[in-house]
Amino acid sequence: MIICAGNNETFDFATPMGIGLIETTMNLTRLCLFDKPEFLLFVGSAGSYGDAKIFDIIESKTASNIELAFLTNDAYTPLDNVVSTNIEQKEELIVNSSNYISTNEELTKKFLNFGIGIENMEFFAVLQVAKEFNIPAGGVFCITNYTNKDAHNDFIKNHTKAKELLTKHVKSRIKELTNE
Numbered sequence: 001m002i003i004c005a006g007n008n009e010t011f012d013f014a015t016p017m018g019i020g021l022i023e024t025t026m027n028l029t030r031l032c033l034f035d036k037p038e039f040l041l042f043v044g045s046a047g048s049y050g051d052a053k054i055f056d057i058i059e060s061k062t063a064s065n066i067e068l069a070f071l072t073n074d075a076y077t078p079l080d081n082v083v084s085t086n087i088e089q090k091e092e093l094i095v096n097s098s099n100y101i102s103t104n105e106e107l108t109k110k111f112l113n114f115g116i117g118i119e120n121m122e123f124f125a126v127l128q129v130a131k132e133f134n135i136p137a138g139g140v141f142c143i144t145n146y147t148n149k150d151a152h153n154d155f156i157k158n159h160t161k162a163k164e165l166l167t168k169h170v171k172s173r174i175k176e177l178t179n180e
Contacts, residue, residue, distance in 0.1 A: 044140075045141065047146065052117055052118055103151050
């Protein structure tokens with residue numbers, strides 16, 4: 001099953017789950033309880049912490065939930081804040097999730113030291129629910145912005161093209177996997 005966030009980030013081939021960690025968790029859990037999918041693929045936009053370029057397509061099966069205060073030693077968590085469905089254990093870019101969009105370019109570059117390269121609001125919730133229900137899952141993201149003071153304006157400017165690129169990429173991968 002292919003899922004996405006919702007609101008202005010929808011696709012004709014994906015089921016919307018909600019915006020942010022909470023809506024996604026609630027709606028995806030409800031879906032899994034009543035009609036458990038065999039596989040989950042999340043499709044969405046993402047902001048880059050610096051290395052990924054605008055309109056790059058990133059695939060990942062690993063997410064984190066690390067707030068900016070962690071990077072400045074102003075917070076800690078007793079919770080496991082990284083989740084992965086990457087059974088091959090191959091190295092891949094980690095997608096960070098928060099209910100906030102980062103705009104501090106200097107601070108967010110520190111995420112790169114942990115192998116975390118991009119942020120998407122929903123992906124950690126998707127993988128956490130998938131893990132709970134033992135569902136293989138992954139994500140495909142298109143970079144719309146860097147995590148800087150222009151993040152929102154760049155997201156708005158690049159969002160339509162990013163959705164087109166994601167649609168083309170996902171439909172191509174589906175065709176490839178089904179040998180059509």
